[in-house]
Amino acid sequence: MRWRELPETLDPDARRLVQELRRLKDHNGLTLHMLQAKTPFSGSSWERYLNGKALPPTTAVEALAGLTNTAASPLLELRYAAQRSRAETECLPRKGVEASPSQQVSAPSDVPTASSTGPGKGQRHEQERREIHGVALSLVGGALLLSAVVAGWLIADRPASVGLPAVSATGVGRYHCTYVRHGELMLAGNSPTDADIVALNSTGPDVAEVQCLLRRHHLTPGDVDGYFGKRTEAQVKKLQQQDHVSPDGIVGERTWSLLRHVA
Structure with missing residues (x-):
């Protein structure tokens, strides 16, 4: 063929x-x-x-x-x-990555991009890739530090009745779905894994990623809380049945591929 x-x-x-x-x-x-x-x-x-x-x-x-x-x-x-x-x-700016306006982050103007690499500059490709990687990691680190400072202030100074989003030590709590298309794959902002095993009674960001991606497939796992309960398991089985995969309710490499695929 x-x-x-x-x-x-x-x-x-x-x-x-x-x-x-x-x-x-x-x-x-x-x-x-x-x-x-x-x-x-x-x-x-x-x-x-x-x-x-x-x-x-x-x-x-x-x-x-x-x-x-x-x-x-x-x-x-x-x-x-x-x-x-x-x-x-995964954390590098990519041409063609789709995100909503509120989710898009512009790269600094002094960061070299693929389009700025002209003929005869191929030997500098690896160096530029490393520079971009370093800038991206710095941005991510700064954002995480800022989030930690703001969270600490909110917890210390706001009354308990406000009901702030939080994640417990077991990984259960409130997560957000921030969808970004990466080529033919969809990321939901909680975990980049495509191989970790997630099953009944699992907790943490991997579970929240599964729940967000199930919603993208028009399925209803309930709250995005990082807890893999019976409801989430039932929706995983439904997705597996739709693509003719053995409906065992366990998210491994095969089911991650189904979840992340952009139709």
């Missing part, structure tokens, strides 16, 4: 991984329908993985390797490298 061009924003490790997966699929005469029938993943999920729209979970890589009698280790190494690259660049 004739494959479409991979996105230019795809990092080298992810690009090599997708190219290897495409080669294995074509060499063994597999179709998306066959992959859906022979693996736990739907045809639409495989379409996203093979066109670089979403990073395939390790179980998908292992499934394709098993179908084609190929060693999974080299493919998994590429997959882990691609995941590390994504984690390193």
